[in-house]
Amino acid sequence: MVHANACLTPKGRLRLARCVVEDGWTYARAAERFQCSSATAKKWADRYRVGGQEAMNDQSSRPHRSPRQLARRRERRIIKVRFTRRWGPHRIAAHLRLPRSTVEAVLRRYRMPLLRDLDQASGLPVRRAKARRYEHAAPGDLIHVDIKKLGRIPDGGGHRKLGRTIGNRHNKKQGRGYAYLHHAVDDHSRLAYSEILTDERKETASAFWGRAKAFFGEHDIVVKRVLTDNGSCYRSKLFAEALGDDIAHKKTRPYRPQTNGKVERFNRTLNQEWAYAQTYFSDEARAATYQSWLHHYNHHRPHTGIKSKTPIDRLRVHNLPVKNS
Template identity: 25%
Template sequence: MGNRQFTQQQKLSILKAAEEVGVKESARVAGGHYVAVYEWRRQLDSLGEEAFLAKEVQRPGRGLKEVTAEQEQAIMLVWSQNSGYGPGQVRGQLRRQGTTISLRTIRKVMQANGYQAKSGGKEKPDVQRFEASRPLELAQMDILELYVNKAKIYLLVLLDDYSRFILGFRLVEQTSVDEVIALVQEAVSRYGKIEELLTDRGFVFYSWRGINRFEKYLEHEGIDHTHARPHHPQTLGKVEALNKRIKLELFNQQQFSSLEQAFSGLAEWVEHYNTKRPHQGIGGFLVPAERFHGRAEAVLAQIAQHCDVTLGGPGIERSIVNLVLGADGRITLYVLGQPLEIQGVSHVANVEP
């Protein structure tokens, strides 16, 4: 439609024609773009015919901003390759590829092609937000119940709070303290020392009588253990949101015949989530691995220069060293999760692991 201006009566005529020949065909005959016609249809449904016709066109003579074929193709390609993305994530991925398209345009193109935003549901109470200040300062851990071929299984997932990077996961037929300890130990061995772990009060994480073996393990490893408040799942909001996305995008979409097949599918999903998928919770342009491995500033600088940061190049090296400042003022250097205490140092300013 470009900058062509239509009267409300002309818009209504195009909409009525669309009922007969379809939106895209009516837009083509009128010499415009179908995205605008879908927008008019939403306005008509919301206002009713009388109010729609009486509606004054904003900024006369300017018309609707054109959606170019190149923009539409770019939007639809990213969305088709990542069906779980919303408009914000599509925008973020396009920016990572060096293409800038407004969120409004992306949303309209997606809505015109069947995208429906999730309902907000009941109004949620205000929740105090928090975020760790560096990688491995805080991790969240949770258990999700799933079904594979009608058999109940459990997903254990460990998430870095600062970067939203998935540090590890397990699919098991039965939850146990051994599995939980093994997951944490694998993450520490691979990425470095976790300073604090946040969980709920499930029986594998917490004992109402004394402390259980998992709590003893964390105490021995020098990992602070924090519990979410009872009946307050928002405390574990980041890992809870991750669980919902895994269930919605993977287990509700694919049928797995075995635990091994489900594990393979989940491993592929996690790899994409960590290294390919822009995360709205960390600004919308970065993927979790970039923030976790300290590449955020460099990647954002490339994006600002309209570089395609999704192309190949050197892989992200895993973190093997981190520093932890204990409550007693001692600094411990961890190499692949193994402690090497720095003697004689009681305070260090501006230390970043």
């Protein structure tokens, strides 16, 4: 920003305009003195005649009318989707079939805070330290593997959607327990393979990895490293045998889930967009929709971490064959 006494800032414009209007200088003489064009000298002199000293300040470049501005009803719909689903502009734009730049302009106009500045539980703005991000250069360089325990939904529905009174009544009739979601997420492309299984034993985790490796092989991804936490199933000899000698096994630092951040972010997306996105009246009804949602995640959902591409599109950048089924 230039200082207040520089030429042709409000103070300099006022001096130029007074030389022309009050002292009778010609536009050419004033322009030579203040090192500008005659047209510029005339512009500020004319403004001084009409508005005086106040007219020397910069005026807003916003047009008086914007006939092509988005309708107020559609603006409110953008804000509603942002507020209720906490989506970024890329997802709102895809959902409402609008240009991303239009959605971003509406969010700025309404002063909506960035998603990274919101607390996920309350939705209130918070200040957070900026996290360091990393990404491996090619598919298969690192696969994040993890298990998420997800409370089963009792028949009739659970307390998250129906309230504590009804949900607890359904729980008492049959008990609930947990489903175990085993994940494998490619660090570079975010391509995910996942299954809902009954436990987290070493036999189950090892068999899951065999199917996950085959899935990545179908996409011509050669796995080089696998990153897991320090769970007992991953420390077992059986899991080491499933990995084989050609895949390096790395473990996260204890009590540091951020190290396995790609799969933790997948878990959060799963919670928001599938597990609790709608009301399910049984655990079987929710499980029946999982593979369909997983296909949507891999093939159709844009991901901000990979420049709004889908995981399948990211694989195409590396000229890898894509399986669409």
